[in-house]
């Protein structure tokens with residue numbers, strides 16, 4: 001069932017969703033077909049326009065929605081692609097329009113069936129909230145932070161909230177409580193306060209940082225690409241080893257320009273430092289663009305980029321009727337562009353797990369057992385993305401694992417995956433599979449293909465040292 005469809009609910013009363021961002025609005029759309037009422041609460045004032053807001057301080061940073069994520073959101077919000085393209089959000093084949101510089105050199109440009117939307121994150125989030133809010137049974141309560149989880153007889157039965165205008169505390173009761181409050185989620189503390197064990201938490205931090213600004217280009221401006229990305233070479237020399245940048249075209253002829261550094265080499269937010277940073281690793285394109293057209297925003301830095309997994313699936317005991325989705329469950333290093341897709345998939349998993357659960361349950365049954373079942377289903381969605389981000393980050397010098405600093409832990413798998421990336425710079429069919437994988441429409445299974453493995457092993461040293469400097473010109 002999808003947004004815009006108001007259907008009979010199968011007898012479930014109220015769902016309360018904490019957080020009105022990507023995961024929260026997606027979850028609201030997914031639950032609206034099953035619950036009579038869905039109440040989404042947020043601590044922020046929710047803007048009527050697609051502007052920045054306090055509760056999502058990272059929304060000004062570069063955000064790319066994968067091709068797979070677009071398809072997931074389209075299922076929850078049919079017509080999303082059409083609406084966003086009509087609003088001027090660029091829509092393109094990433095393999096054709098991306099000038100993609102991997103750590104082994106430029107990828108070839110070709111064509112594929114994938115399509116991505118290159119809009120700003122604040123526009124996407126605003127759009128999703130608007131769509132979910134138009135469903136007859138979904139309502140948003142702004143300036144209403146969740147302060148605690150109300151648990152009675154082993155079941156979550158409500159959320160204690162504060163009205164920021166009156167300062168009054170009250171309880172919003174619900175039959176299912178969904179935590180979509182992002183990285184700041186304090187649900188583990190709520191569990192501890194109620195005498196439950198907290199979920200096991202794993203933090204892997206390769207000390208990446210961003211600094212972002214925006215440029216407005218003239219109508220019709222066409223440099224032959226829509227997106228330009230240069231990643232750190234990691235094993236390379238000088239600044240190129242730890243620095244890179246990205247830029248691409250968004251709605252309103254905006255170009256987002258983001259400097260990225262890893263291993264603690266963090267881009268600064270002062271103008272001179274930023275300009276020096278984006279011209280220090282061998283590419284002139286980023287600085288040239290800013291100097292030619294000027295900035296239309298300040299430069300904002302962001303450094304909270306660790307991968308953080310709270311495993312809500314492996315709990316001996318839990319209150320019933322409480323589930324965790326989106327960044328609150330698993331937050332990824334944003335450089336790999338997976339968070340919004342996993343948030344959308346969390347919502348779709350909520351929908352499918354609930355459907356399966358209700359099919360299996362006796363008609364009079366409660367939701368007892370659903371929370372555990374859902375978190376197990378969600379963990380299967382999270383795991384491949386977690387493996388992808390963390391395997392890459394393990395190889396970065398000084399990576400911190402649960403607070404312990406290591407030189408880097410290059411595993412045989414990451415050494416092998418690196419060489420496949422090197423091969424992709426030379427072979428379109430490998431490049432396509434890699435791009436499909438980072439766009440989350442293909443699993444990583446193909447990496448185990450025997451023929452590919454033999455090819456990589458036979459060429460191990462050359463691929464490991466490859467540095468292609470020739471730039472692909474066109475699709």
Ligand SMILES: Cc1cc2nc3c(=O)[nH]c(=O)nc-3n(C[C@H](O)[C@H](O)[C@H](O)COP(=O)(O)OP(=O)(O)OC[C@H]3O[C@@H](n4cnc5c(N)ncnc54)[C@H](O)[C@@H]3O)c2cc1C
Nearest residue numbers: 019021022023043055063064146181182326327334339340
């Ligand atoms: C710098 C950066 C760049 C990123 N780039 C990408 C990218 O390129 N591609 C991609 O797919 N993902 C990217 N991500 C990840 C992406 O932003 C998130 O995965 C995605 O937004 C899903 O977030 P969410 O809805 O779970 O949480 P959030 O977007 O963090 O939203 C949480 C919401 O909960 C509210 N809230 C918090 N606490 C409370 C409370 N107690 N009571 C009520 N409300 C509360 C907040 O106000 C907010 O509205 C990036 C992240 C960062 C930090």
